[in-house]
Amino acid sequence: MGRILHIGVGNFCRAHLADYTQDAGGWRITGVSLRSATIRDGLQAQDYRYGLAIQGQAVKPITVFEHVLVAPENPRAVLQEIATPEVQIISITVTEKGYHLTSDNQLDVADPLIASDLAGGDPRTVIGCLARGLAERQAPVTVLSCDNRAANGDVLRAAVAAFAERAGLSIDWAQASFPNSMVDRITPATSQALRDATGDPMAVPTEPFREWVIEDSFAGPRPDWPDVQFTDDVAPHEMRKLRMLNAAHSMLAYAGTLAGHTYVHEAMGDPTLRQAARDIMAEAARTLTPDMQALAPAYADALIARFDNPHINHSLRQIAMDGSQKLPYRMIDSIRALQGQGHPAPALAAGVRAWITFCRQEVAEWRDVQDPLAAQIAEIIRTGKADNALLQLIGADDLSQAILG
Numbered sequence: 001m002g003r004i005l006h007i008g009v010g011n012f013c014r015a016h017l018a019d020y021t022q023d024a025g026g027w028r029i030t031g032v033s034l035r036s037a038t039i040r041d042g043l044q045a046q047d048y049r050y051g052l053a054i055q056g057q058a059v060k061p062i063t064v065f066e067h068v069l070v071a072p073e074n075p076r077a078v079l080q081e082i083a084t085p086e087v088q089i090i091s092i093t094v095t096e097k098g099y100h101l102t103s104d105n106q107l108d109v110a111d112p113l114i115a116s117d118l119a120g121g122d123p124r125t126v127i128g129c130l131a132r133g134l135a136e137r138q139a140p141v142t143v144l145s146c147d148n149r150a151a152n153g154d155v156l157r158a159a160v161a162a163f164a165e166r167a168g169l170s171i172d173w174a175q176a177s178f179p180n181s182m183v184d185r186i187t188p189a190t191s192q193a194l195r196d197a198t199g200d201p202m203a204v205p206t207e208p209f210r211e212w213v214i215e216d217s218f219a220g221p222r223p224d225w226p227d228v229q230f231t232d233d234v235a236p237h238e239m240r241k242l243r244m245l246n247a248a249h250s251m252l253a254y255a256g257t258l259a260g261h262t263y264v265h266e267a268m269g270d271p272t273l274r275q276a277a278r279d280i281m282a283e284a285a286r287t288l289t290p291d292m293q294a295l296a297p298a299y300a301d302a303l304i305a306r307f308d309n310p311h312i313n314h315s316l317r318q319i320a321m322d323g324s325q326k327l328p329y330r331m332i333d334s335i336r337a338l339q340g341q342g343h344p345a346p347a348l349a350a351g352v353r354a355w356i357t358f359c360r361q362e363v364a365e366w367r368d369v370q371d372p373l374a375a376q377i378a379e380i381i382r383t384g385k386a387d388n389a390l391l392q393l394i395g396a397d398d399l400s401q402a403i404l405g
């Protein structure tokens with residue numbers, strides 16, 4: 001029986017990693033919540049079991065969770081689990097902002113939570129927990145990032161190393177591997193209607209499609225996950241997914257919300273936005289490797305069909321969150337690559353401008369922008385600075401001409 005320690009027990013991991021691990025059999029998952037006790041309390045009340053409501057299928061019971069630790073209640077227990085040899089895989093879904101990186105992917109030492117973790121308090125970030133836990137560990141371990149960041153394993157390793165160096169911790173790097181991975185499954189928040197229909201307050205809704213491509217560099221055993229693609233190089237796959245799916249998603253989130261829509265499938269019903277999603281995918285496709293470019297037309301068609309799914313009420317505002325963390329590798333990298341090839345990127349540029357307009361509208365209407373850089377965004381807008389200042393915030397002011405014209 002293998003053991004996974006999973007940090008970040010939101011809906012995505014409960015629809016993706018947990019579903020694959022349920023199918024594999026033979027492995028158990030201990031969850032870690034870095035902040036609140038809500039998910040632990042909910043799952044504990046039902047013996048850590050919940051239903052996965054895969055659209056169009058019977059609700060699937062997921063029974064792989066053993067228990068969930070809540071870091072603020074018992075930080076020491078989390079570090080002990082990270083260090084324990086029986087845990088062979090530490091997997092992570094903490095969303096883009098959970099890595100606390102600057103726009104050029106360096107550990108953000110000015111971030112208050114990172115600064116507090118470095119100062120030696122009980123760790124509150126995934127980076128602080130991993131650095132302090134791995135420093136106590138003597139057995140091989142695979143740390144598997146399952147978040148939508150480019151080169152997610154590489155940037156996680158670099159952030160943990162930067163933290164360890166500053167904190168004077170020594171980690172046995174020869175025993176730790178950080179494979180890159182690409183994850184995909186559209187998983188909205190749980191609605192009250194689903195809770196009522198299933199009688200399960202912890203049920204998770206998701207689409208039938210799922211995809212997982214992982215770099216085959218595990219330090220030890222792994223579950224026999226079905227239909228996972230193991231490969232030497234995840235980058236071509238993650239570029240395909242982040243630059244086509246997630247870029248179009250983000251554009252729909254900003255332009256769709258501005259146009260008064262609530263869900264992705266509604267925005268897709270708007271001919272202008274639908275075409276804009278197609279155009280972003282086509283522009284992004286030109287930046288991919290030749291193999292991926294060959295797959296891109298069929299992949300784009302499949303994405304459009306997934307976005308059209310009227311049974312998945314995927315909120316545009318949920319996707320709109322944390323734009324400063326998402327845009328760099330969803331849109332900016334592609335615009336830069338296209339510029340390097342001498343190609344314009346009008347659809348992607350319009351996507352970035354939709355983010356700017358969205359931020360300006362939120363601030364004008366006195367709503368908080370849901371973003372770790374919300375204070376800086378609001379300050380730029382309230383003090384009347386030009387759009388270029390927002391580009392600068394996400395490390396894209398070199399593309400001012402291409403984006404703002």
Ligand code: CS2
Pocket residue numbers: 148183184185186187245246249250318319320326
């Ligand atoms: C979405 C993603 O919330 C978002 O930013 O674009 O969560 C998206 O649904 C997943 O990456 C799909 O795999």
